[in-house]
Amino acid sequence: MTKSSFIGVLLLTFPALMLAHGPTPQKAKESVSINAPVDKVWDVVKDFGGLSKWHGDVKGSKGDGKHESGGTRTLTFQNGEEIVDELDFYSDKDHEYSYRLKKENVKALPTSSYSVTVSVTKGASPGASEVTIKSRFYRGDTGNTPSENLNDEAAVKAMNAYFKNGLDGLKKTFEK
Secondary structure, X not given: OOHHHHXXXXXXXXXXXXXXXXXXXXXXXXXXXXXXXXXXXHHHXXXXXXXXXXXXXXXXXXXXXXXXXXXXXXXXXXXXXXXXEEEEEEEOOOOEEEEEEEEOOOOOOOEEEEEEEEEEXXXXXXXXXXXXXXXXXXXXXXXXXXXXXXXXXXXXXXXXHHHXXXXXXXXXXXXX
């Protein structure tokens, strides 16, 4: 191939390469104010394997009991689908932990990967708490033309709903 024909091929393919790109990271964040002290709320939230006790979307949850980096849990959703999460950071002192998706299942959540941080802080009024869940994630189909149920919009909608439903369930645990 001559130098001029190589440049010609490059000029023809460059615009197509500019249009072809993978997924971009998406974000979700939900918070709730709970009329209960931080320590009481943290006692419920800190049980990494106990999510099904307060999250209505989760039919069952089983953890390995490790509240440290590397600890895992398996979540079974109401539709019977499962995912596995793994702790990256855990701090009783700071009332916070972070975890990531270890084993994906787009039938459970339409994401291919995610990292999540859960924190419990003092609320605006005395004796109240603020629980925040925030995440960064990628859609379920990381190809260039994802289906509607695995695209960015579907992933953002699902993650926000998942967090909101969980926080609503947590609030009901304390404010019956």
